[in-house]
Amino acid sequence: xxxxxxxxxxxxxxxxxxxxxxxxxxxxxxxxxxxxxxxxxxxxxxxxxxxxxxxxxxxxxxxxxxxxxxxxxxxxxxxxxxxxxxxxxxxxxxxxxxxxxxxxxxxxxxxxxxxxxxxxxxxxxxxxxxxxxxxxxxxxxxxxxxxxxxxxxxxxxxxxxxxxxxxxxxxxxxxxxxxxxxxxxxx
Numbered sequence: 001x002x003x004x005x006x007x008x009x010x011x012x013x014x015x016x017x018x019x020x021x022x023x024x025x026x027x028x029x030x031x032x033x034x035x036x037x038x039x040x041x042x043x044x045x046x047x048x049x050x051x052x053x054x055x056x057x058x059x060x061x062x063x064x065x066x067x068x069x070x071x072x073x074x075x076x077x078x079x080x081x082x083x084x085x086x087x088x089x090x091x092x093x094x095x096x097x098x099x100x101x102x103x104x105x106x107x108x109x110x111x112x113x114x115x116x117x118x119x120x121x122x123x124x125x126x127x128x129x130x131x132x133x134x135x136x137x138x139x140x141x142x143x144x145x146x147x148x149x150x151x152x153x154x155x156x157x158x159x160x161x162x163x164x165x166x167x168x169x170x171x172x173x174x175x176x177x178x179x180x181x182x183x184x185x186x187x
Contacts, residue, residue, distance in 0.1 A: 010113045012057035015099060015132070016140065017092045017118040018044060019063060024119055024137030045078055051144045052080035060084060060099065064092035093123045100130040107131035 022040045041063060052059045059081045065088055073087045073095075086095050096116055106112040107130075114132040117140040118124060124134040135143070170178070 010110050012055070013060065013103070013112055013114045014052075014055075014057055014140075015060045015096050015114065015116045016044075016048065016062065017096060017116070017120065017123070018061050019092065020118045020120060021137045021140060024141070045081060045083055047144060048081050049079045051147060054147045054150075058082070062086065062092040062095050064090065064095070093118075093120065093126075096123065097126055097130065100127050100132045104131055 018041065022037075022044060025040075045061060048059050048061055057080075061081055062084045064086045068088055070085060070088050073090065074085045076083045076085075084095060086092060096118070100107075100114060100116070103112055103114055107114055115135055116123070116127045116132050117135050117137060118127075119137040124136075127134055
């Protein structure tokens with residue numbers, strides 16, 4: 001059967017060129033100290049973890065080590081975000097292209113929907129040829145901001161729940177004892 005798996009929506013994945021996004025921000029750019037750059041990376045990771053939670057998609061955040069001494073590529077799982085640090089001599093664009101290549105069959109069969117966030121024009125053209133869709137750094141930042149604002153608004157409008165899901169899994173006699181203790185504590 002072609003198309004998504006038996007009526008199920010395709011899995012959604014966002015691949016982010018980390019330094020491209022950092023450099024697109026007003027506070028980013030050339031001349032950043034190593035500690036400032038590390039702070040910018042951590043801030044982006046935290047934002048994308050939040051975004052992944054609201055958007056319910058897997059996020060792969062790639063930082064290249066083109067000029068560093070990192071001898072091996074490393075991957076670190078941070079919630080729904082996989083943070084990849086490439087190895088010396090490997091740029092994020094090549095890693096992203098290979099990842100899109102590895103997902104090409106699933107993209108074609110619509111098992112996965114892949115978007116790549118990068119403002120690099122050549123990179124955007126290459127990933128489009130591999131079946132992924134593209135978005136600029138500015139588009140990603142706007143989408144993250146809008147999704148966060150709408151998620152916060154939904155949470156604020158949600159009525160307070162009186163349910164206690166943990167208590168629902170307790171045996172009736174334990175729930176009764178806890179209710180008695182709670183009522184006795186109120187007096």
